[in-house]
Amino acid sequence: MDAVKTKKISLIVLFLVIGFIIPQFVTKPYYLHVITMCLLWAYLASSWNLFCGFAGQLSLGHGVFTAVGAYVAVMLFNDYNISPWIGMFAGAGAAVLLSILIGYPTFKLRGAYYALATVAIGSGVVVLIENTQALGPFRVGGAEGLIVKLMGNAPAFFQFMSKQPYYYIALVMLIIVVLFAFWLKNSRLGYYLSALKEDPEAAEALGINVRNAKLVAAAYSAFFTAIGGVYYAMLIRYLEPNAIAGPMMSNEMVFLAVVGGSGTVLGPVVGGITLHAISEVIQFYFGDLAQGLHLFIYGLIVVFMIMFKPQGIIEILQKYYNRFLGITDRGEDEKSVKRTAGS
């Protein structure tokens, strides 16, 4: 048992060390930018997974939360000079409120109806932002988008000239969300969620307040997603309603989490990093060849992955991980059976 523990810890340490020393080796800003984007997408997919993966709810409107976080933080910064470091929590708070407002009526809906409701809310928010020029004293910018006020190199205001700080911030954000996901999965709420994922009626019958459990988990998810939105805003320094709130943002999160393995702690991380890396590599090679060829190839790879590994890429890694630890697949099965019985 001790050997297994040592192996586990050494693996975690290895990944952390790799994570922290990457910028020492990757000096080209473009590569660092691509790796940073991989981390950001891994973070966003993990944030989506906190609620949607663990509770088995298909939200196709999480772009709403990135948008609310980003817009609140940027408006506070542009018009009141409040640092985005503080503004991001205001943005996340607004997203939490919104998640409750949205969740209260929609969590009664099941399956496709819930997914459809989130699509509708997502498109609605895009239209709302596109048609709002100003909100009281705040400039929203409507469909033309919102420029983040430029400060040059201003760490206190979340703006850096170099790519390295952005990388480290994304890395720390990812580590935090993974730790949080790990905690959530093994918490009482986590068990509630996996129970209601399997069978909401049975969960309700066991005395779980299904709606409350969903509301709390959705609030966590909205909080983290919104912080990701603020990060996006500060990295790109320009907000366009359709890019930050639209279907591309919402769907990408779902996509990465599902291909990586939704409902697991590390699946969305794996999905976010691998798929985004693949898409960048393909764009690098085929972006200027035939029109849209790179997107086609990307689509093919994703289809293959979903066809052959519907549980997500994490499934493959899990096997190698177990082999590395010296646990056979059967042993793992028995363990999980025991754990379920115990809880």
Add this chain to the structure above:
Amino acid sequence: MIKIRSTKVIGLLLVMVMLLSLVAGCGGGDSKTTTVEEIKIGNIIPLSGSAAPLGKIGQEARDMAVEEINAAGGIKSMGGAQIKMLYADSKGDPATGVSEAERLITLEEVALLTGTYQSGVAMPSTEVAERYGIPFVVPVPSEDAITERGFKNVFRLAEKTSWRNRDQVTFIKEMAEKFNTPVKTVALIYENTAWGQGAVRAWEKYIPEAGLEIVLKEPYPSNSSDLTPVVLKAKNLNPDIIMMVSYVSDAALLTNTFAEHKVMPKAYIGTSGGFADPAYFELTGDNCEYYFDIATWEPDVNRPFSADVNKAFKEKYGYSMNAEAVKAYTAMYVIADALERAGSTDPEALRKALSETNITEGPSQMYASEVVFDETGQMVNAPLVISQMRKVDGKMERVSVWPEEEARPGMEIVWPYPGVGK
């Protein structure tokens, strides 16, 4: 059995990806060996997504210009160096634009960037160029803010959005005087996204300044299936002028509905976009006769080089240029001129050369008689031309009518609007 096979496939895929990434890493290292005989220019344009057709025609126009420049001996002050174009797909997405700008600047080490069809991509990717101090020539995007951020490295060849609206108002005033038809009231009908909203802000400034009154401001969602309520609202108010911002399906729907309800203002004026789309004629038939539209270029516009370049383009690619293609084409000549004067690819020298641009001859004449940038990097006199939809030899055509010196010879403006089929 199946399980084992699928694992192998996935494993193979992953290995492939890793190999690809490895090769990608090597590719980056190689690009340092830039020879002096070759000047790399990075282009960020939409090659996929909804604007892909426009990205394509922009790419073709650039390629044609570069072929001409290279064939004529390249950049002579640099020993006849040839221009090499590197294209990157923005997908019309701001974040992709940023990442491609990073790549072109830091990996490909391009001398200069150009492109972006959408303003939304231009905004953040020009900021990346500004950070690295690499000049960025923006031929098409028209959003005012692009050159209003105090950047030193951004040079825009296009007009600002608001200039179109300014010139429309000037045109109305001139026509009212010329034909002695007093004009007082204006109705504005526009699609409700960035483009329409921007136009309205400019109209709200210029129309009252000209002593006219806005009697109707009517936004509508693009791709509407029925615009009769909008048309009837305008009919009831009976304005002197109806101005519109529309994509093609709405432009056609408005035109046909106005004809159906026999609405008779003194003039209908479109703002490019849908009104300039070739499909507009097919969708409206004769209903669009006597409508006005504003653009930066028309195939029949009376400017030097215009007809010849368009003919060469048509022979090469099988269809006519559009205003965006003309700007992209002209941009390559402006860039070549700056390279010639800078005599090097040093970004600062290039920036300085661009800021001192003053071209009054050569193919850029087809776009503007004079290419000069002000201190914000904005082209000073981006020219605009107003055309009228007219039947020439039984076929509907866009006929350049204003300003007079650029008008098609032998065509008189029809003002006020006489009604359908008159």
